[in-house]
Amino acid sequence: MKKACVTGGNGYLASALIKQLLENGYHVNATVRNPDDIAKVSHLKKLEEIGTLKLFQADLMVEGSVDEAVIGCDYVFHVAAPTNLMSDDPENELIRPAIQGTLNVLKSCLKAKTVERVVYTSSGSAVSVNQQKGTGYVLDEEAWSDVDYLMGEKPPTWGYIVSKTLAEKEALKFASENQMDLVTIVPTLIVGPGLSLEVPVSIHMALSLFTGDEMWINGLSAMETLSGSISMVHLKDIVRAHIFLAENPSASGRYICTAVNTSLAEIASFLTKQYPQYKVFIDVHDIPAKAKLSLSSKKLIQAGYEFNYNMEEIFDTAIEYGKSKGMLPKQDHS
Ligand SMILES: NC(=O)c1ccc[n+]([C@@H]2O[C@H](COP(=O)([O-])OP(=O)(O)OC[C@H]3O[C@@H](n4cnc5c(N)ncnc54)[C@H](OP(=O)(O)O)[C@@H]3O)[C@@H](O)[C@H]2O)c1
Structure with missing residues (x-):
């Protein structure tokens, strides 16, 4: 019987991961x-x-706070991170807690002495934000977002992107210095029905071209402008990839995990063709046709991982969920 600890257990991704771990027979803290x-x-x-699921109180900012939760665990999934993209104080609310919180968790893992591997959840935003011009770039695990540019120009959501980039770098450095087995997983926008009653931000974004909600359409558009693409992965696939990387003895380093790399214009064309019953609230003539770059999941696929959800299946699921939440009409309309 394997035992795993998941940090930030109530979160969107973490709670889905916990469910899958329990279904796979894990004991979970x-x-x-x-x-x-x-x-x-x-x-x-x-x-x-x-x-068997046990909840432990822990604040990442308190050193030793997760000590008790990781004792006896084979794997630790460090998923928790501050995710308030619109923070007014990114330094104190995002960057410092992400880095210090991660180091605190890793120190607890070292102390426990039972932890075979730590899987750290990073973000595609730690890879893709750069100042390259043009299109057609394919980024792999060698790529890192440009922190100097982000700290200098401070584009929207810069603090979150810096927090994810620096925390992942610190995690890899700490692991290397302490001979700790740690892999990082780099998800892009995670889309899929979560377990909590609240509609996940990513579903608001994914369905925004159908709901016409300008705030979320602008969010998607800003994501493409800054990150160079709209890249997505289904919640169930990213959950399986976390467990795959924990259980795969030869896994090491970073793993990008994305099923889709696309642009807002391509999404709009796809949705118009695929779901003619819904109006698409954007004019494709006003936006760039192609994404600047794509993120490659080649390393993960070569390790033996297979995605179950492509773009069509991601949107099918999101639409069904959106209907159930009253975000989209249940009946077709024109
Ligand atoms: N969702 C996506 O599309 C996406 C894409 C790429 C990467 N990621 C990464 O995936 C991970 C999970 O994201 P999510 O979307 O599931 O986020 P989420 O629902 O906002 O969950 C974040 C979790 O972290 C916890 N947390 C934040 N600060 C903490 C602290 N100081 N001490 C203890 N816990 C703290 C939160 O606790 P509270 O509830 O108490 O605040 C919450 O449980 C994050 O590392 C995120 O960067 C997410």
Whole structure:
């Protein structure tokens, strides 16, 4: 019986990961900031029906806070990170907590002495933000986002991108200095129904061309401008990839995990053709036709991982979920 710890257990990705681990027969220790906050943990509590799940109170900023949760664990999935993209104080709310929080978790893993591997969740934004001009670039695990540019120009969401880039670099450095087995997984925009009642941000974004919600359409557009593409992976695929990388003895280093690399214009054309029953709220003539770059999942695929969800299946799932949440009409309309 394997035992795993997942940090930030109530989060969108972490709670789906915990569910899959329990279904696979793992015993799971999950850390949450406040186990008494019913609104935040009720979806997690329901998972106790599937298997052995224990919740631990932990704040990443407190050294030693996850000590108890990682004791006896074979794998630790460090998923938690501050994700407030619009923070007014990125230095203190995003960058410092992401780096210090990660180092605190890794120190606890070292102390536990049972942890075979740590899987650290990074982000495509740690790879793709650069100042290259033109199109057609294919980025792999060698690529890192340009922190000097981000800190200098401070484009929207810069603090989150810097936090993910620097925290991943620090995690890899700490692991190398301490002979720790750590792999990092680099997800792009994760799209799929989560376990909590709240609609995930990524679903708002993915469905924005159908809902016409300008804030989210602008969010998608800004993502393409800054990151060079709109790249996506289904929630279930990214969850399976986390477990795949923990269990695969030869895994090492970084792994980009994305099923789709596209542009807003290509998404608009795809949605118009694929789902003619819905109006698409964007004029493709106003936006660049092609994405500047794509992220390559070749390393992950060569290690034996297979994606189950392509663009069509990602949108099929998102649309069904959107209908169930009242974001899209249940009946077709023109
Ligand atoms: N969603 C995506 O599309 C996407 C794409 C690429 C990468 N990622 C990465 O995937 C991971 C999970 O993202 P998500 O979308 O699932 O985010 P989420 O739902 O916002 O979950 C973030 C989790 O981190 C916890 N957390 C934040 N600061 C903490 C602290 N100081 N101490 C303890 N816990 C703390 C949060 O706890 P509270 O609930 O108490 O705040 C929450 O449980 C993150 O590392 C994110 O960067 C996400």
